[in-house]
Amino acid sequence: MSWDYFIYFSTVAVILWTIGAVLAFKKDKRLLPTLFTVAGLIVFFAFILGMWISLERPPLRTMGETRLWYSFFLPVVGLITYERWRYKWLLSFSTVLSTVFIVINIAKPDIHNKVLMPALQSPWFSPHVIIYMFSYAILGAVTLIAIYYLLREKKITNTGKLMEMTDNLVYVGTAFVTIGMLLGAIWAKEAWGHYWSWDPKETWAAATWLSYLIYIHIRLKKGTSFRTAMIVVIISFVILQICWWGLNYLPSAQRSIHVYS
Amino acid sequence: MNKTNKPIWEQPWGYFEGFYIAIGIAVSGFLLQITIGNLQLNAFQYPVNLIVGLTFVAILILCHYLFKKSSIVRWLSSVYATVPAIVVLLSVIIILGIVPQFVPYASPHDIPHNLAGLFGWYQMTTSWTFIFISYFNLIILGFVILKRTRRRFTWQDIGFYLNHVGIFLAFMGGMLGSSDVSRLSMTVAEGNVEWRAEDERNNLIELPIAIQLDTFMIEEYPPKLMVVDLESSLVLPKNKPVWFEYEGENKSKKLSDYTIDILSYIPNAAIMHDSLNTYAVPFHSEGGASAIKVRVSNAEMDNPKVGWVSNGSYMFPHSIVYIDEKTAVAMPVQEVKKYTSHVQVYTESGDIKEAIIQVNKPLTVANWTIYQLSYDESKGKYSTTSVFELVKDPWLPVVYVGIIMLLLGSLYLFIVGPKKKKS
Numbered sequence A: 001m002s003w004d005y006f007i008y009f010s011t012v013a014v015i016l017w018t019i020g021a022v023l024a025f026k027k028d029k030r031l032l033p034t035l036f037t038v039a040g041l042i043v044f045f046a047f048i049l050g051m052w053i054s055l056e057r058p059p060l061r062t063m064g065e066t067r068l069w070y071s072f073f074l075p076v077v078g079l080i081t082y083e084r085w086r087y088k089w090l091l092s093f094s095t096v097l098s099t100v101f102i103v104i105n106i107a108k109p110d111i112h113n114k115v116l117m118p119a120l121q122s123p124w125f126s127p128h129v130i131i132y133m134f135s136y137a138i139l140g141a142v143t144l145i146a147i148y149y150l151l152r153e154k155k156i157t158n159t160g161k162l163m164e165m166t167d168n169l170v171y172v173g174t175a176f177v178t179i180g181m182l183l184g185a186i187w188a189k190e191a192w193g194h195y196w197s198w199d200p201k202e203t204w205a206a207a208t209w210l211s212y213l214i215y216i217h218i219r220l221k222k223g224t225s226f227r228t229a230m231i232v233v234i235i236s237f238v239i240l241q242i243c244w245w246g247l248n249y250l251p252s253a254q255r256s257i258h259v260y261s
Numbered sequence B: 001m002n003k004t005n006k007p008i009w010e011q012p013w014g015y016f017e018g019f020y021i022a023i024g025i026a027v028s029g030f031l032l033q034i035t036i037g038n039l040q041l042n043a044f045q046y047p048v049n050l051i052v053g054l055t056f057v058a059i060l061i062l063c064h065y066l067f068k069k070s071s072i073v074r075w076l077s078s079v080y081a082t083v084p085a086i087v088v089l090l091s092v093i094i095i096l097g098i099v100p101q102f103v104p105y106a107s108p109h110d111i112p113h114n115l116a117g118l119f120g121w122y123q124m125t126t127s128w129t130f131i132f133i134s135y136f137n138l139i140i141l142g143f144v145i146l147k148r149t150r151r152r153f154t155w156q157d158i159g160f161y162l163n164h165v166g167i168f169l170a171f172m173g174g175m176l177g178s179s180d181v182s183r184l185s186m187t188v189a190e191g192n193v194e195w196r197a198e199d200e201r202n203n204l205i206e207l208p209i210a211i212q213l214d215t216f217m218i219e220e221y222p223p224k225l226m227v228v229d230l231e232s233s234l235v236l237p238k239n240k241p242v243w244f245e246y247e248g249e250n251k252s253k254k255l256s257d258y259t260i261d262i263l264s265y266i267p268n269a270a271i272m273h274d275s276l277n278t279y280a281v282p283f284h285s286e287g288g289a290s291a292i293k294v295r296v297s298n299a300e301m302d303n304p305k306v307g308w309v310s311n312g313s314y315m316f317p318h319s320i321v322y323i324d325e326k327t328a329v330a331m332p333v334q335e336v337k338k339y340t341s342h343v344q345v346y347t348e349s350g351d352i353k354e355a356i357i358q359v360n361k362p363l364t365v366a367n368w369t370i371y372q373l374s375y376d377e378s379k380g381k382y383s384t385t386s387v388f389e390l391v392k393d394p395w396l397p398v399v400y401v402g403i404i405m406l407l408l409g410s411l412y413l414f415i416v417g418p419k420k421k422k423s
């Protein structure tokens, strides 16, 4: 398996996800949309697995490889929220966002490269990155909800249910961000001798975490406007993006040990 | 924000007062920074840090009981104090994430002399601003936890305690303990025993343990080939550089616009030049380089080019095969896959521990953890010296208890989720 096949696998996956998303609007039964989405996920995961085998290491090292997991987890999150809260448009949103990341990967593919430097050869590597990617997908989905809310504020009828879903997703996303961060700290201790050195990646991870904590805490007060809460969700996601890739363009990152090749 | 139209500073305080206070604390940090400069870390070493920590907790508990009715203590344990404190901490951390950082022991001459330097932003984590706003967060966190203990305990509180006590321990343990961390580096040659190491300021320190290096080994990834543009030294094609890894002799690969046939491979070669050619022969002692004989061709070339490509070693130069004046086939330096030190560690009490140390596989002996850090890079895979990092961090257990509590707290957040709102 190599990146050359990515376009075929991803096209099939996107078509299946799109059919699933459209059927979610058409049918009242959840069976067919679920089946199509799951089928798309299987096809997409087959590609990830193929890469894993041919690279002889988990595909998690480069930017493009992390985008791969992101594109995979978005429909997973879309599907979970669809099953739980029955919001039909979530499947379409997650499909669109996932497609955006697939297109970036097709336009800017990674080099086929088996190299994994010694520091990354650790049992902590896969859980750390996969958990982060999963949390990024959840927080990406909740950002879409926040944007949807701010654009259609007046027209939304059941804001209570929407806020409940937002709270739930932020809690789950923050839980996974916390776990990813702490596994990273334990691993750093194992690999570099210190659990936290304020390397730019760590600094921005802390910023991301604090930003979502602000959401959790302001929501504890009944007086907080939904609008403010949704804006905090969006700002937090911007910080998360800086943590993920934006940091490569910052002056502080010149000496980071974490910048992806 | 505050819905009521109460004048600011009149009780009960809300977010506005919170922002004034949090920003005020950050600004006093700035002012102190400008007057006296960075915090001196060694001033906080054991037992000063332990005393400071215990006093801090004692004062929190005392205030909690003595000023039960005080509206300020009550406000300090509320979300109205929490959110502004976290927002200001977040802002400081964002500055820390943008401004390039210097190590705490950097010479003052190296640090840029501008406004950011004056504020201590190039060494943010030891600046007074950072310390002040961090402790302000800890004070609030302490009061938040203490206030909760007044309520009758229910199982729903478990998530709250795990998260809040967890971050309190990890945060405070990390800050107080940072002055007690020792990080030393030790270079040992094969066959030698070493018990002296250097700290970050290059002072030599004698240790209660000694390391004997029996053997040191480096494993490299297979060599790679690529086509480079010699003027720009970029790998071709420029917009989508490609290379391939050696997989065996008699293979053909497409690389950029060329076909590369692998004719032969010598893992340990001497690279020789005569007036016309460069060639490689097997080399039977230390210092040989990887060399691959290639034939390069494409439809536009009259004759294929044949020659040896090598990335050289400390004994031999590297070698490329020219396709034309501007392009050539080259071999980049091989990446290291693994480096391994076989050691015996002696302690003062006379114990001997035999072990293998690798990156990600440190060894702990008598409060010291020994990490594989580096080797003699000028000799590459023929290095016979190994560089270790030795770390002692006596506060680590406090931080780890905090981290484990936070991990469990996160599982609670994930499984239980937010409180159900009545509306």
Ligand code: HEM
Pocket (backbone or CB within 6 Å): A178, A213, A216, A217, A220, B077, B078, B079, B082, B086, B137, B140, B141, B144, B148, B156, B157, B159, B160, B163, B164, B167, B409, B413, B419
């Ligand atoms: C700077 C650190 C923190 C401060 C000052 C702080 C402060 C507070 C305050 C004042 C409350 C309301 C408590 C009450 O109603 O009795 C609260 C609740 C809460 N905090 Fe924090 N917190 C901090 C860190 C965290 C962290 C690290 C997490 C999670 C990862 C967290 C998650 C929560 C949750 C979930 C609640 C609601 C708990 C419940 O009511 O059961 N907080 N926090």
